[in-house]
Amino acid sequence: MSVLSIEDVSVERSGLPIVRGATVSVAAGEVTVLLGANGAGKTTLLEGVSGAIPIASGAIRLGGTRIEKLRAWRRARAGLAHVEQDRTVFRDLSTEDNLRAACREGDTIDEVLDLFPELRKQISAPAGLLSGGEQQMLVVGRALLGRPKVLLVDEMSLGLAPIVVERLARAVRHLADTGVGVLLVEQFATLALRIANRAYVMARGEMVYAGAPRALLGDEALLRALYLGDTHR
Numbered sequence: 001m002s003v004l005s006i007e008d009v010s011v012e013r014s015g016l017p018i019v020r021g022a023t024v025s026v027a028a029g030e031v032t033v034l035l036g037a038n039g040a041g042k043t044t045l046l047e048g049v050s051g052a053i054p055i056a057s058g059a060i061r062l063g064g065t066r067i068e069k070l071r072a073w074r075r076a077r078a079g080l081a082h083v084e085q086d087r088t089v090f091r092d093l094s095t096e097d098n099l100r101a102a103c104r105e106g107d108t109i110d111e112v113l114d115l116f117p118e119l120r121k122q123i124s125a126p127a128g129l130l131s132g133g134e135q136q137m138l139v140v141g142r143a144l145l146g147r148p149k150v151l152l153v154d155e156m157s158l159g160l161a162p163i164v165v166e167r168l169a170r171a172v173r174h175l176a177d178t179g180v181g182v183l184l185v186e187q188f189a190t191l192a193l194r195i196a197n198r199a200y201v202m203a204r205g206e207m208v209y210a211g212a213p214r215a216l217l218g219d220e221a222l223l224r225a226l227y228l229g230d231t232h233r
């Protein structure tokens, strides 16, 4: 049963069709990975889902309720969190204040600190002094306040060392295991496929694969063909 359902969604930018007829299903407690070459339209699709940009057509359901006409903040209130590609921390605020600034009434920061014990150790440090990986943990942690049903994550590994990316991937997997539905856009395809329950590949604005991650793991030629949009293979 999907908690987030993206149905035949098309998104335009500057009047040009960038995403065409995308259908994606994200189940609670699962990691769904969305792969594709640079420029395939992954970021555009996530932005259409979170409401950062409007969609041209199609439907989006969160927990069964249509949300595609709601403003972004209403979608967030309904339980949709979006970690955007180049989201950063407030560098001069402490780790704790960065988290508190994102709290709504009733939120506690303890669950975030349990998920990322690294942040507990740096709780009073200015966020600008944290390592790149710790800053990304803080960005993800901020999105988790408010207990979202669904977390959209756009390339959390950008510029980070592989060992740090693995640490973040484990945290994302753990988060899904607690019941959150995660839709993950990631350039480290193999790592993402290893933690995923379901995989999609996008090429030139269209979905060219939907299915088991295992079929793609270890078949680089297939993955490359899909990335290039060569679906006749």
Ligand SMILES: Nc1ncnc2c1ncn2[C@@H]1O[C@H](COP(=O)(O)OP(=O)(O)OP(=O)(O)O)[C@@H](O)[C@H]1O
Residues within 6 Å of the ligand: 013, 014, 016, 018, 036, 037, 038, 039, 040, 041, 042, 043, 044, 045
């Ligand atoms: N404001 C815009 N106006 C017109 N075209 C745009 C605009 N923003 C992005 N595009 C184009 O839309 C396409 C999809 O971009 P998008 O960022 O969604 O892809 P992506 O799959 O997330 O790639 P990446 O991995 O590089 O972030 C690209 O060809 C890009 O040039």
